[in-house]
Every structure is written in structure tokens, then in C-alpha cells.
Amino acid sequence: MPIKHPNLHLERINGAIPAWRARISGADLQPICHAVRDGGGRLLALWGSDEREQGNGFVLHVVLVKETGLVCLSVALSAGQPVYPDISRIFPVANRMQRAAYDLLGIYASESQDHRQWLRHAAWPDDSFPLRKDFDEAASRSDELDSYPFVQVEGQGVHEIPVGPVHAGIIEPGHFRFSVVGEKVLRLEERLGYTHKGIEKRFESMTLQQGARLAGRVSGDSTVAYAWAYAMAAESIANIRPPDRALWLRALFLERERIANHLGDLGYLGNDVAFSFGFAQFWILKEQVLRNNGALFGHRYLMDSVIPGGVAVDLSTEGKRVLEQECIMLEQQVHILRSIYEEHAGVQDRFIGAGRVEPKLAAQLGLCGLAGRASSQAWDCRVQFPCAPYDRLDVQMAMHRNGDVAARVTLRFDELFESLRLQRDIMVNLIGGDELARTLNQLPAHGFGIGMVEGWRGEVMVAIQTDGEGHLDRVHPHDPSWQNWPVLEHAIMDNIVPDFPLINKSFNLSYSGHDL
Amino acid sequence: MYQILKQIIKTGIRTEAAPQPDEAMRIEPQRLQQQILDVFGGALNIRLVDAGSCNGCELEIHAVNNAYYNLEGIGIKFVASPRHADMLLVTGPVSRHMEVALKRTFDAIPDPKLVVAIGECACDGGIFSPTHSIGDKGGSYASCGKVSNVIPVDVAVSGCPPTPTAIMQGILTAISAQRREAG
Numbered sequence: 169m170p171i172k173h174p175n176l177h178l179e180r181i182n183g184a185i186p187a188w189r190a191r192i193s194g195a196d197l198q199p200i201c202h203a204v205r206d207g208g209g210r211l212l213a214l215w216g217s218d219e220r221e222q223g224n225g226f227v228l229h230v231v232l233v234k235e236t237g238l239v240c241l242s243v244a245l246s247a248g249q250p251v252y253p254d255i256s257r258i259f260p261v262a263n264r265m266q267r268a269a270y271d272l273l274g275i276y277a278s279e280s281q282d283h284r285q286w287l288r289h290a291a292w293p294d295d296s297f298p299l300r301k302d303f304d305e306a307a308s309r310s311d312e313l314d315s316y317p318f319v320q321v322e323g324q325g326v327h328e329i330p331v332g333p334v335h336a337g338i339i340e341p342g343h344f345r346f347s348v349v350g351e352k353v354l355r356l357e358e359r360l361g362y363t364h365k366g367i368e369k370r371f372e373s374m375t376l377q378q379g380a381r382l383a384g385r386v387s388g389d390s391t392v393a394y395a396w397a398y399a400m401a402a403e404s405i406a407n408i409r410p411p412d413r414a415l416w417l418r419a420l421f422l423e424r425e426r427i428a429n430h431l432g433d434l435g436y437l438g439n440d441v442a443f444s445f446g447f448a449q450f451w452i453l454k455e456q457v458l459r460n461n462g463a464l465f466g467h468r469y470l471m472d473s474v475i476p477g478g479v480a481v482d483l484s485t486e487g488k489r490v491l492e493q494e495c496i497m498l499e500q501q502v503h504i505l506r507s508i509y510e511e512h513a514g515v516q517d518r519f520i521g522a523g524r525v526e527p528k529l530a531a532q533l534g535l536c537g538l539a540g541r542a543s544s545q546a547w548d549c550r551v552q553f554p555c556a557p558y559d560r561l562d563v564q565m566a567m568h569r570n571g572d573v574a575a576r577v578t579l580r581f582d583e584l585f586e587s588l589r590l591q592r593d594i595m596v597n598l599i600g601g602d603e604l605a606r607t608l609n610q611l612p613a614h615g616f617g618i619g620m621v622e623g624w625r626g627e628v629m630v631a632i633q634t635d636g637e638g639h640l641d642r643v644h645p646h647d648p649s650w651q652n653w654p655v656l657e658h659a660i661m662d663n664i665v666p667d668f669p670l671i672n673k674s675f676n677l678s679y680s681g682h683d684l
Numbered sequence: 685m686y687q688i689l690k691q692i693i694k695t696g697i698r699t700e701a702a703p704q705p706d707e708a709m710r711i712e713p714q715r716l717q718q719q720i721l722d723v724f725g726g727a728l729n730i731r732l733v734d735a736g737s738c739n740g741c742e743l744e745i746h747a748v749n750n751a752y753y754n755l756e757g758i759g760i761k762f763v764a765s766p767r768h769a770d771m772l773l774v775t776g777p778v779s780r781h782m783e784v785a786l787k788r789t790f791d792a793i794p795d796p797k798l799v800v801a802i803g804e805c806a807c808d809g810g811i812f813s814p815t816h817s818i819g820d821k822g823g824s825y826a827s828c829g830k831v832s833n834v835i836p837v838d839v840a841v842s843g844c845p846p847t848p849t850a851i852m853q854g855i856l857t858a859i860s861a862q863r864r865e866a867g
Contacts, residue, residue: 291780291825314781334785366812366825366826449691451751454747462847468744471740
């Protein structure tokens with residue numbers, strides 16, 4: 169049992185990740201959250217579902233992480249007045265999730281200080297909620313103009329720089345409002361939600377298989393992580409375990425996704441400090457990984473390779489040889505490039521000290537994933553909750569305590585080498601067994617399943633609920649960017665505006681994964 | 685410095701030959717005269733707008749700048765301002781929250797201009813757009829569906845995401861003269 173509380177009756181959820189579920193009353197939410205936070209736990213995700221048809225009103229779901237596993241709390245809210253106690257004072261990261269839950273479902277955190285809209289801009293009116301089952305799409309179209317009350321910073325010499333939603337480079341859209349004095353940033357306020365395209369609503373009309381494709385497109389750069397987390401949630405409801413070979417291949421895909429993204433980021437981090445040599449070199453390496461993916465698995469980013477029940481593609485003996493060669497080449501090349509980065513005074517001068525997030529602040533705000541580990545937050549699902557095949561891989565967690573751009577660069581190098589080592593180990597274990605997937609076409613009725621995977625950016629979670637016929641009733645994907653976007657606002661403080669692109673890139677957060 | 689130079693020399697030139705234009709990608713008849721194309725062909729500036737993609741297409745657009753495809757090597761580059769652009773590249777189903785920003789970016793590009801829709805979602809709304817939707821245009825409460833529902837599109841490049849070669853082909857098709865059908 170991960171936590172004890174007199175009113176908490178935890179039920180184990182089947183599946184690859186240690187997870188428990190409990191239905192609690194609204195009054196118990198804050199005390200339980202307090203207890204989890206005081207024990208070193210964090211808030212992972214918060215969302216709501218419309219269960220009025222089953223007579224349950226609305227339900228708030230809160231997932232907390234402790235070292236022993238996940239705890240999913242479900243709080244029934246009345247259909248007429250769906251209100252729950254605010255938890256953003258316990259977990260600051262809850263703020264935006266609570267606002268999003270209101271925008272999409274109309275459930276409301278009482279006593280919260282901040283009730284501004286978050287994912288809703290002006291596409292639908294504020295008294296209409298897309299994730300309610302009786303949402304009338306045609307009648308809810310709004311053409312009003314968007315406005316948002318940014319926090320104003322006042323004082324002598326303070327001015328604002330608005331940036332976006334269309335940015336200068338090849339990036340996703342979002343708005344940043346800088347309040348600056350001279351070059352120095354006093355405050356950054358983010359506004360996201362521009363890429364909101366109704367993903368959660370789309371899931372509700374999809375079959376299990378279609379949903380797997382959609383899950384793989386919540387955030388394209390983390391397609392394997394999402395597809396795996398989705399499959400894990402489905403397998404948890406169906407209570408089946410994929411064949412061993414499929415699990416090994418999933419881990420292979422996930423590590424290859426990490427390798428490709430880290431290579432790309434290391435290149436762009438060089439580019440952002442005017443070291444275009446770094447971009448040229450790392451992107452040659454990344455392209456080789458992508459080409460091998462394309463040749464061996466049929467997709468450069470491995471989309472749709474992980475399916476509920478197993479995997480859709482196999483690795484041939486010849487393919488194994490190709491990947492072994494690739495490993496040798498990458499290790500050799502990245503070693504050379506790492507020493508060039510480390511010995512380059514100009515590069516290090518820009519990296520060191522930029523965008524620092526102290527470990528204490530990181531813990532308070534719940535910074536997670538790669539950025540969290542660069543600020544001493546020792547969380548990595550592959551280590552804490554090693555689902556098969558990670559239970560046989562002994563993943564070494566990379567850690568740093570400086571929390572600056574340089575630390576996040578170091579983390580990427582360390583994780584890159586570790587992923588190459590894991591890829592080798594995985595291939596050694598990929599022997600025998602031709603079964604790639606168990607049949608999983610239909611889920612049981614009224615199921616609740618959860619999956620969590622350590623993607624290259626951080627923890628990716630997917631929760632699935634099925635209706636009375638076993639169809640997808642509610643699917644909630646959660647991106648680690650929800651945790652890390654608010655921390656970026658702190659990381660930029662007291663830095664200069666021209667360092668923002670570098671600091672932003674060192675986090676490299678997802679807009680699409682957050683905006684849904 | 686010695687290490688950097690050594691690495692550059694050892695790496696050599698990786699750039700591959702650019703692909704040929706593909707008329708199948710063209711939606712609108714070529715609107716530009718040969719003289720303009722001759723100028724564009726030598727130097728083209730592109731502004732990208734992600735109108736709501738999953739960021740998969742952005743990954744491949746980044747890749748066209750890598751040493752293998754080396755788009756800049758044939759005189760085509762991405763610019764920060766629509767005022768400097770000749771061509772607009774758009775990815776994603778157009779989210780309703782990006783509709784205004786996309787229209788404004790399009791309007792800010794001086795004429796003559798070209799629009800290339802990149803990826804399945806930009807071409808037909810993709811996986812994010814239900815077929816049975818508002819006005820049969822493939823949108824939803826949050827999405828306007830395909831790019832041509834919002835701004836005129838010259839060339840469409842499908843794929844999820846399209847390969848860097850396909851993206852280059854799309855760009856080159858938009859700035860090539862339209863060949864007349866034989867007969």
C-alpha cells in the first residue's frame with residue numbers, strides 16, 4: 169500500500185505499472201494530497217470525466233506518484249454543481265490542469281486563486297464544455313475575439329515583449345509575454361492552447377485500434393512513448409501481457425526515440441549558441457538513425473509500431489547487424505563531438521549558468537523528466553517502476569545538480585550513451601519467439617486502466633476508461649510538459665532575452681502534447 | 685579548433701541530389717510567370733506556420749535543413765518574418781485557435797506568394813478531424829480541418845509525416861513551371 173489514510177480504500181489496478189485506485193470524497197482530497205506531498209510524492213495528472221449517464225455525475229481524477237507507485241484518486245462531483253477543493257496550493261502544477269479541466273468539462277476548483285481560461289481561447293463559449301457527453305458541437309461555435317488577462321508588471325523602465333503564437337523558427341505555436349528592463353527578463357508569462365485540436369473528444373468516437381494511432385500523434389516527437397502508454401493502459405484493462413519479444417522491441421523503439429531526439433536537441437543547442445558545426449554534425453547522426461528506422465521498421469519516427477497487445481513490426485537478424493554497426497558509429501562520433509562541445513570556450517560560456525533551476529525550486533514545482541534530473545529530481549520510471557523488460561535492464565539514471573543549460577546538455581549526453589548501451593543489451597535478449605502481439609480487439613466494459621512510460625522528455629501517461637460496451641469512453645493523455653512549462657517561466661528570470669531561445673530549447677517542451 | 689576542422693574534413697560532403705518536382709502534388713494551376721519562377725528558383729524564402737500539428741511534420745521540416753537534404757544549398761531558406769517570405773508552409777489541421785494567426789501570416793506575405801500544405805492533416809484534416817462534421821469540411825469544435833478551408837493552397841504534400849524528400853519535392857513543385865499535359 170503506497171499511502172495510508174483512514175478513508176482511503178485502495179484497489180490494485182492490474183498492469184505493468186504499480187498503481188492503485190480509490191474513490192474518495194471531496195473532503196478527503198486535500199488531506200490525502202498533503203500526506204503524499206509530505207512523503208515526497210508528486211502530482212502527475214488531473215482530469216475529469218462525464219459519468220452522468222452512469223448516474224455518477226462528474227468525476228475528478230487525480231493521479232499522484234510516490235516511490236512505491238501511482239495512486240489514482242477519483243472524486244465524484246454532483247451533476248448540478250461540480251465543484252472540488254483546490255489542490256494548486258499543495259501542488260502548484262495543478263493550477264493549469266484545473267483550469268483546463270474547467271475549460272473542457274466545466275468542473276470547478278473552489279478557493280483557487282486563478283480561474284482564468286487556459287486551453288479555451290475563443291473557439292467555443294465559456295458556458296459550453298466540449299468533453300460533456302451532451303456537448304452540441306454545431307451550437308457551440310463562437311466567433312468572438314480572443315482576449316486574455318496577462319499579469320502586468322509595473323515600474324520604471326519596464327516594458328513588455330509579446331512573442332507568438334507564430335514564432336521565428338520552425339517551432340510549434342504558443343505565446344510568450346516577457347516583462348523586461350533593458351535586456352533583463354523580470355517575468356515571463358506563457359499562454360498555451362493554440363494547438364488545441366480536440367484530441368480527447370476524438371478518442372471518444374474511435375475504436376481501440378484507431379485510438380492507438382491517435383495516441384501516437386498526441387506529440388509526434390514522443391510517438392513511441394504515447395503508443396506504449398496507451399497500449400499499457402488497454403492491456404491493464406484487458407489484463408493481458410504482450411509476448412516477451414514485443415516487450416523487448418517496445419523498449420528498443422523507446423530507446424531509439426530517445427537517441428534520435430537527444431541527437432537532434434544536442435545539434436540545436438549548438439546552433440542556438442551560434443555553433444552551427446554542432447547542428448550539422450549531430451543532424452547527420454540523427455538522420456542516420458531515422459534512415460535505419462525507416463529501412464528496418466517502415467517509419468522514420470516509428471509511428472504505429474507499438475499496438476495494443478504487442479508490436480506491429482519485427483527486427484530481422486540482418487537488421488540487428490545494422491543496429492549494432494550504428495551503435496558503434498554513434499558511440500565513436502558522439503564521444504568526439506562531446507569533447508569538442510566541452511572544450512569550446514564560447515559554447516560553454518553560453519551554456520553554463522543559463523536558465524538555472526535550483527533543485528529546491530524544481531522539487532516545489534514538480535519539475536520532471538530529463539529537465540528534472542538535471543536539477544537533482546531523481547525520477548525515472550524505468551528505474552522506479554521498471555516494467556518489463558526494464559526489470560531486466562538495470563537502467564542507470566543520469567543525474568546532475570546544477571540545473572542550468574549545461575546540466576541539461578550533460579544529461580542528454582549521459583542518457584544518449586546509456587540508451588546506446590541499453591539498445592545493445594536489448595538486442596542480446598531479442599532471441600527466439602516469433603509472436604509479436606496478443607489479439608486485443610475489444611476491451612471489457614466499465615474498465616479503468618493506466619499506463620506510464622519514461623519518454624525522452626519525461627513521464628508520459630495515458631488513462632483509459634471504457635463504457636458499458638467496452639468502447640473508449642474517456643481517454644486522457646498526459647504530457648510531462650504540463651509539469652515543465654511553468655518551470656520555464658522561472659528558469660528565464662534574471663536571464664537576458666537573447667538567451668531565451670537557448671533556455672527554451674534546453675527544455676524542449678511539447679505544445680501539442682500539452683494543448684491536446 | 686584542430687578537432688573541429690578534423691571532424692569537418694572526415695565528415696566530408698553528405699548532401700544528396702535534390703528531388704525533381706512532382707506535378708501530382710499540385711492543387712492549383714501554376715499562377716506565376718516563368719520570369720518570376722526564374723528569380724524564385726534561385727532564391728526562395730519560406731515562412732513556416734504550425735497551425736496545430738502534432739509536431740511530427742516539424743521534425744521532418746527540420747530534417748530538410750540537415751546536411752543530407754541541405755535545402756539552403758539550393759538557395760531556399762526559412763525566414764523569421766512573413767514580410768521576408770515568398771512562400772508559406774503550413775502544417776497541421778488548422779486549430780480554431782490558430783485560424784486568425786494563420787490568416788494574418790498569409791496576409792502579411794507580399795504578393796506573389798505560394799502556399800504549400802505539409803502533411804496529411806494539412807491536406808485533408810487527418811486523424812484529428814472527424815468526417816461527419818460542421819459544414820462537411822472536416823473540422824470539429826476545435827479544428828477547421830485542412831488548410832485550404834482557411835487559406836488558398838497551391839501544392840499539397842501528404843504523408844504522416846511526409847519524408848524530407850517529399851517536402852522538398854512539394855516546395856520545388858510550387859516554384860517550377862507547370863508542364864503542359866501531352867496532347
